[in-house]
Amino acid sequence: MDKADVLVVGGGPAAVIAALTAKSNNPGKEVTMLRNYEDTPIPCGIPYVFGTLEEVKQNFMPDMPLEKAKIPVKVGQAASIDREKKICKTEAGDEIQYDRLIIATGSNVIIPKWLEGANLEGVYTIEKNNKKIAETKEALAKVKKVVVIGGGFIGVECADELNKAGKDVTIVEVLPHILSLAFDDEIAERAENTLKERGVKVAAGSGVKKITGDKKATGVVLNDGTALEADAVVLAMGYRPNSDIAKDAGLKLNDKGFIKVDEYMRTSDDSIFAAGDCAGKKDFNTKKLSMIMLASTATTEARIAGINVFNINPSFKNEGTLAVFATALGNKAYGVAGITEAAAKKEGIDIVTGCFEDVDRHPGKLPGASPLLVKLIVSKQEGVVIGGSVCGGPSVGEIVNIMGFMIQNKMNVKSIFTAQIGTHPLLTTAPTKYPLVKAAEIIVKSMKS
Amino acid sequence: MDKADVLVVGGGPAAVIAALTAKSNNPGKEVTMLRNYEDTPIPCGIPYVFGTLEEVKQNFMPDMPLEKAKIPVKVGQAASIDREKKICKTEAGDEIQYDRLIIATGSNVIIPKWLEGANLEGVYTIEKNNKKIAETKEALAKVKKVVVIGGGFIGVECADELNKAGKDVTIVEVLPHILSLAFDDEIAERAENTLKERGVKVAAGSGVKKITGDKKATGVVLNDGTALEADAVVLAMGYRPNSDIAKDAGLKLNDKGFIKVDEYMRTSDDSIFAAGDCAGKKDFNTKKLSMIMLASTATTEARIAGINVFNINPSFKNEGTLAVFATALGNKAYGVAGITEAAAKKEGIDIVTGCFEDVDRHPGKLPGASPLLVKLIVSKQEGVVIGGSVCGGPSVGEIVNIMGFMIQNKMNVKSIFTAQIGTHPLLTTAPTKYPLVKAAEIIVKSMKS
Numbered sequence: 001m002d003k004a005d006v007l008v009v010g011g012g013p014a015a016v017i018a019a020l021t022a023k024s025n026n027p028g029k030e031v032t033m034l035r036n037y038e039d040t041p042i043p044c045g046i047p048y049v050f051g052t053l054e055e056v057k058q059n060f061m062p063d064m065p066l067e068k069a070k071i072p073v074k075v076g077q078a079a080s081i082d083r084e085k086k087i088c089k090t091e092a093g094d095e096i097q098y099d100r101l102i103i104a105t106g107s108n109v110i111i112p113k114w115l116e117g118a119n120l121e122g123v124y125t126i127e128k129n130n131k132k133i134a135e136t137k138e139a140l141a142k143v144k145k146v147v148v149i150g151g152g153f154i155g156v157e158c159a160d161e162l163n164k165a166g167k168d169v170t171i172v173e174v175l176p177h178i179l180s181l182a183f184d185d186e187i188a189e190r191a192e193n194t195l196k197e198r199g200v201k202v203a204a205g206s207g208v209k210k211i212t213g214d215k216k217a218t219g220v221v222l223n224d225g226t227a228l229e230a231d232a233v234v235l236a237m238g239y240r241p242n243s244d245i246a247k248d249a250g251l252k253l254n255d256k257g258f259i260k261v262d263e264y265m266r267t268s269d270d271s272i273f274a275a276g277d278c279a280g281k282k283d284f285n286t287k288k289l290s291m292i293m294l295a296s297t298a299t300t301e302a303r304i305a306g307i308n309v310f311n312i313n314p315s316f317k318n319e320g321t322l323a324v325f326a327t328a329l330g331n332k333a334y335g336v337a338g339i340t341e342a343a344a345k346k347e348g349i350d351i352v353t354g355c356f357e358d359v360d361r362h363p364g365k366l367p368g369a370s371p372l373l374v375k376l377i378v379s380k381q382e383g384v385v386i387g388g389s390v391c392g393g394p395s396v397g398e399i400v401n402i403m404g405f406m407i408q409n410k411m412n413v414k415s416i417f418t419a420q421i422g423t424h425p426l427l428t429t430a431p432t433k434y435p436l437v438k439a440a441e442i443i444v445k446s447m448k449s
Numbered sequence: 450m451d452k453a454d455v456l457v458v459g460g461g462p463a464a465v466i467a468a469l470t471a472k473s474n475n476p477g478k479e480v481t482m483l484r485n486y487e488d489t490p491i492p493c494g495i496p497y498v499f500g501t502l503e504e505v506k507q508n509f510m511p512d513m514p515l516e517k518a519k520i521p522v523k524v525g526q527a528a529s530i531d532r533e534k535k536i537c538k539t540e541a542g543d544e545i546q547y548d549r550l551i552i553a554t555g556s557n558v559i560i561p562k563w564l565e566g567a568n569l570e571g572v573y574t575i576e577k578n579n580k581k582i583a584e585t586k587e588a589l590a591k592v593k594k595v596v597v598i599g600g601g602f603i604g605v606e607c608a609d610e611l612n613k614a615g616k617d618v619t620i621v622e623v624l625p626h627i628l629s630l631a632f633d634d635e636i637a638e639r640a641e642n643t644l645k646e647r648g649v650k651v652a653a654g655s656g657v658k659k660i661t662g663d664k665k666a667t668g669v670v671l672n673d674g675t676a677l678e679a680d681a682v683v684l685a686m687g688y689r690p691n692s693d694i695a696k697d698a699g700l701k702l703n704d705k706g707f708i709k710v711d712e713y714m715r716t717s718d719d720s721i722f723a724a725g726d727c728a729g730k731k732d733f734n735t736k737k738l739s740m741i742m743l744a745s746t747a748t749t750e751a752r753i754a755g756i757n758v759f760n761i762n763p764s765f766k767n768e769g770t771l772a773v774f775a776t777a778l779g780n781k782a783y784g785v786a787g788i789t790e791a792a793a794k795k796e797g798i799d800i801v802t803g804c805f806e807d808v809d810r811h812p813g814k815l816p817g818a819s820p821l822l823v824k825l826i827v828s829k830q831e832g833v834v835i836g837g838s839v840c841g842g843p844s845v846g847e848i849v850n851i852m853g854f855m856i857q858n859k860m861n862v863k864s865i866f867t868a869q870i871g872t873h874p875l876l877t878t879a880p881t882k883y884p885l886v887k888a889a890e891i892i893v894k895s896m897k898s
Binding site: 021025052060065295298300304307317318325335337362367394395397400404405406408412415417418420423426437448 | 462465466470473474491493494497501502507508509510514733743744745746747748749752753756764765766767770771772773774775776777782784786811812814815816843844845846847848849850851853854855857858860861863864866867868869870871872873874875876877879880881883886890894897
């Protein structure tokens with residue numbers, strides 16, 4: 001029987017980082033990875049396989065860091081866990097004995113049972129499996145009209161990439177706007193307009209009733225009766241945690257079906273940790289269960305699991321999911337961190353918001369300048385930043401990280417008003433109108449009055 | 450006699466922000482600006498007038514915010530301050546009575562007395578004066594060979610822009626590398642190599658002895674004997690605080706010649722504040738006097754002066770100059786925040802550093818990907834981030850601001866290791882190798898052992 005001091009089940013970003021962190025902090029221990037496939041895609045890169053990248057291979061997650069750290073990879077589907085004997089069994093019947101187990105089995109695509117036609121030929125899902133991705137890429141290359149169902153990040157990015165690849169694309173979203181779960185309306189509307197300007201048709205506000213076709217999908221019918229023709233349909237209706245193996249082993253799940261973990265990412269069995277999409281999350285601000293599935297969140301959890309796997313370190317705890325993320329449509333980008341205004345109001349949090357818009361170069365006549373809108377959300381009583389969103393050019397990707405650090409540090413909006421920022425004509429807005437500072441100024445002023 | 454509740458002397462970013470902030474927080478008060486010229490340049494944009502921008506006008510600081518806030522602008526050179534009578538006199542003999550005065554007179558270009566030939570025709574300085582900038586632009590348009598003396602930010606940016614405009618440019622720096630005061634060697638060397646690749650010749654390590662020529666400059670001779678031909682010479686040897694009017698009024702200056710101010714930006718006279726290049730600065734980390742002159746620092750000081758001008762607010766204090774800045778050479782950018790490794794060692798601070806390099810997209814095959822190097826500097830005993838530097842693509846401009854927030858918040862490196870960051874294929878590195886987190890990981894590990 002194979003043995004490992006630490007067995008990591010899974011192959012995605014959480015699995016890789018959990019394995020690397022466990023090994024790096026315990027160089028004398030054997031850390032082994034058990035994953036389903038020979039190779040793993042970079043999950044966030046998958047949509048870009050359908051337009052920008054030429055080959056699926058360009059989106060493979062490199063194994064080099066694992067090789068360098070001397071972490072062996074076994075390929076096989078984990079089938080069951082015997083917690084008493086500390087053994088993980090694969091579907092092929094292999095057994096691996098572990099001292100510590102880290103479950104990073106990720107998430108599986110949702111195909112709603114109620115959706116008529118979901119199993120027709122020509123209906124594709126975005127799975128974290130290179131072989132499937134390659135098949136989907138090949139199939140979509142041959143069609144013209146594509147309907148993407150689901151206006152979340154994956155759906156929007158796939159729609160935009162397929163449009164870039166020359167397809168006639170319509171995206172269907174049940175909410176009034178695409179990306180409505182992530183962004184407040186004013187940002188979601190901007191993203192939606194950009195997507196439309198780029199040539200993607202948006203059918204929002206009604207939702208899908210069924211996929212039509214005999215053997216092969218030929219169209220989509222919406223709840224409002226609209227019929228859309230389609231040579232292919234892409235389902236992007238979300239993912240659910242892949243927690244079955246944990247449940248079967250008697251580990252506790254939370255009310256959303258994720259593996260229950262504590263702040264150290266320990267499951268209800270002290271020898272077993274979980275990280276990534278399969279692991280339970282609480283929102284940083286509301287402390288309610290969160291269903292956020294992001295590679296970035298997953299890697300943070302994996303670092304915490306990896307560093308605590310043999311010795312609990314009170315310095316390395318998970319204080320809750322911030323949910324920092326961004327997406328890009330051509331040269332325009334949209335990001336959000338922490339709570340949105342809509343979510344804060346729904347939670348009954350007393351907030352003040354401040355928005356400021358400018359250009360991301362100074363003077364604005366410099367080439368590459370793009371409008372930049374920033375919104376900060378602050379708890380009214382304390383003046384603490386609890387959320388933010390931004391839309392602009394590529395600098396959005398790091399501005400949203402600034403917001404993340406503000407929220408994580410529970411920064412007071414007053415200290416942002418007098419924060420020392422760095423600016424450069426070709427890289428940022430002017431120091432006189434740096435938008436995070438200006439948004440803070442608006443909030444400080446409205447809190448005074 | 451004219452009267453103003455708040456008189457702001459100066460026209461640059463500090464003056465504008467001080468005036469706007471004072472007015473915004475005291476809407477009932479009259480705030481007046483007294484500045485030397487009809488129009489003011491965006492100071493950080495000046496180098497870009499010589500290459501990227503077509504007209505000097507494109508770099509004018511807009512007066513619209515002042516107009517909107519109903520802040521009248523008087524044009525005139527402030528000549529003296531009568532502190533007893535609370536009157537500011539202009540060179541033209543006008544008098545303005547003030548209740549509060551904010552001095553934001555900026556800095557003047559340094560022309561070293563020892564530099565032979567500095568007064569020859571064809572020798573130009575970079576002054577914050579649109580008329581002078583226009584004259585210099587016009588004159589430089591007619592020449593071929595330009596020697597830029599001084600390898601700080603202004604010198605480097607002017608050299609790069611003049612090169613872009615088709616000139617044959619050599620930059621002279623007395624230190625071993627350009628930008629050596631700002632960056633540790635490994636970053637300064639990269640910037641220097643980029644500048645060379647772009648076609649600028651670099652003569653570093655010797656320094657200028659004299660400018661040659663009869664009536665007109667024809668060349669530059671270095672201390673090591675090297676003779677450089679020149680049709681024009683640009684002096685970029687730094688700036689000194691324009692504090693004469695304060696000194697003449699009996700206000701205290703600090704040992705570096707800046708106007709002495711407290712944490713609220715109050716001078717030695719409680720009715721008079723100072724902000725920007727003319728105002729004294731202490732380094733955030735070392736608490737020693739700093740000579741940093743940055744528009745971004747200036748605007749922070751101006752916000753603090755403006756909000757405290759009538760009522761001191763203990764929430765809005767200047768805790769010292771972080772010095773967050775960045776520059777760009779084509780698609781490459783370089784940034785620094787807080788202390789450098791060299792400066793920390795010189796100060797005797799016990800530090801640990803962590804460097805990590807990757808690409809700023811994921812997968813790295815995506816278009817626009819650029820290498821990205823991050824370095825964090827942490828105080829060894831406490832684990833607190835006190836400095837950082839970064840070189841990479843345009844995202845450097847905001848990554849350096851993340852570092853600034855880390856330093857300002859005295860973040861522990863452990864919390865950066867488990868920070869929740871947001872990533873996107875087209876905007877950032879991968880979540881598995883986000884460089885700030887990876888640099889923190891290296892430091893956390895080295896602090897453990």
